[in-house]
Amino acid sequence: MIKFTITSTKGGVGKTTLTANLGALLADMGLRVLLIDADVQPSLSKYFPLVKRTPVAGLTEVIVRGQVTASCITQTVYPNLHIVVSDDPEGHLPNWLLNRIDRGFRLRFALQSPAVAEHYDCVLIDTQGAIGPLQDAALMAADILVSPITPEILSAREFKDGTMELLERLEPGSALGATLGPVKAVIYRQDRTVDARLIASGIREDFARFKDRVSVLDTVVPHAKAYKEAATLRVPVHRHERRHAGVMPSASAVMHQLVWELIPSLRGVYADTVHVSERST
């Protein structure tokens, strides 16, 4: 099982969109995927339609009991794609966690529960664009951290200052003494301006010196209307835009590249046979 946490200290960069679409693509590739909405604003929980099941527990039970049971998991309408919904609209969980000595490890240990370890191949955790005990727990639960950076100057600065500071705080030897997974930064929502291209190449140069801890992925996710349209329709973007006329690659092609870069053993695996036959025509 591989666990990813999608993180950025900056709000609105695309974390939830990326988590949902990565999860849905992995599920369509045949992996059993569990999404975890660790944002108290439950955007991921509302992203895809859910199969109704009552009563449904969610993140609160996972954190408070320190384990995941089948009752904490809800099915989405897409096969192989399940979710632990966020059910803490008043934001009590971060305060509850703050008073626990094991706050950093609570989610990590909960994910070792048989209901997760024996039933899923991949876990993707969405986080809030801020710092706090829930974010720390989500970071420390992951094997790999995925951080979208939009190539505009404020976002790039925030990544360098905010996200890197956050990671330093959680490094071994720090108060929480965790071992953090490597960070894979994704240049995200790049538009076609010269400015965006310059900032994107600046980000690559800047992070070359951190290459032990942070690598900037080759795949760039462009700013494209398909991502918003797919969110409105509540469908995975790789299903929504399989082909794209013109020079831009389709959202499906971009998301496949991204998955292959994150999980190289999946290279050459497509979401469904349509893509295989499309390629051979």
Ligand SMILES: Nc1ncnc2c1ncn2[C@@H]1O[C@H](COP(=O)(O)OP(=O)(O)OP(=O)(O)O)[C@@H](O)[C@H]1O
């Ligand atoms: N590749 C893309 N191209 C264009 N728009 C995008 C793209 N990805 C996401 N968006 C849009 O950007 C907005 C913010 O995305 P999203 O909600 O995923 O960000 P977030 O980082 O999760 O925000 P928050 O910090 O509030 O949780 C949404 O309107 C979404 O539809």
Ligand SMILES: [Mg+2]
């Ligand atoms: Mg979000």
